[in-house]
Amino acid sequence: MWADQQNAEGAAIRVTGPTEARGLIEDISATMAALEKILTVETEHVRVGRISEGLANESRKSELTSAYLRGLEALKANAVALARFAPAPLEELRARHAAFARAIETNQIVLATARAVSENLVKGISKELSRAQAPQGYAPGRARSAYGGKSAPLLVSREF
Template sequence: MPPRPEPLRVSDTAGAERLVAETLQRMQELEGVLERESAHIRVGRLREGLADEAHKTALAGAYLQGLEEVKANAVALARFTPAGVAALREAHRRFAAAIETNQAVLATARAVSESLMKSLSSELARAAQPQGYGARRAMPSPYGPVRATPLVLSRSL
C-alpha cells in the first residue's frame, strides 16, 4: 500500500475498520518477511536471507506510518471498532515475538561470523610465523617491529 499524502482522520466505523485492516495487513506482510529471513539465516543461507532487505525496509516504513495513524486516531478507533483495537493489540504481541526471534537469529549469526573471523585471523597469524626448532619466539626484523598481515574481509555476501 502506498503511503498517504495527508494524515488519515477516522470519522466513522468503515474508516476505523479500514485502518485496522490495513495496519494488520502491513504487520502480517512484515512478519512473513522476517520469518523467511530468519529461516534462511538459521540454515546459513545469508544471501537469500538478506535478499528482501529493500522490501523489508519499505514494509517497515509503511507499518510505522500505520502505527502513527493508529495512535493519532486511538480515540476514534476505540469508539468505532473496539474489537479491531483488541485484534491490533493481539497481533502486535505476536509481531513483537517475531521481531524478537528475528533479532536473536541475527545476533547469533553475527556472533558466529565474528568467531569464525577471529579464528581465521589467528590461524593466518600462526601460519605466518617462521617454524623452527626450539622454543617459539618472535624473530627480530632488521626493518623494525613486524606487523601482522591484514585480514581482508569482503562485505558482499
C-alpha cells in the same frame, strides 16, 4: 494503503468514522502480516546458514517496515477515534501485534547468533593466518641465557 494517505497540507488524515477506523486497522494488519512473512522466511534461511537467501528481501522488508511505522503513527494519532469506532478490531490488532513482536524477537535472536558465529569464524581465520605468517623461533623471555639474562628470540634464515 490508507495509513499512507495524507491531506493537502501533508498532515495525516484523521479517523472520523467506523469505516475509516476499520480501514486503518486492516491496513496495519496487512502490513504486519506481510512483514512477518518476510521475517519468518529470513529467520528460517539464516537459521540453517543460507545467509544470502535470508537477506534477499531486504528492500521489501525496508519498505514494509517504513509502512508499518507510518501506520503505528497513524494509529497513535487516532487512538481515541479507533477505540470509539472500532473497539473489537482494535483489540484483535493488539493481540496480533503481540504475536508479531514475538516473530521480531525470534528474528533478532537468530540474526544475533549468526553475527556472533560469523565474527568468531573471522577471528579464528585471522588468528590462524597471522600465526602461520609469524616467524618461528624461540619466544622472548622464556629461555634463559647462559649469561644470566633473558635471551632474545633466535631466528635462523634458510635464505642466502
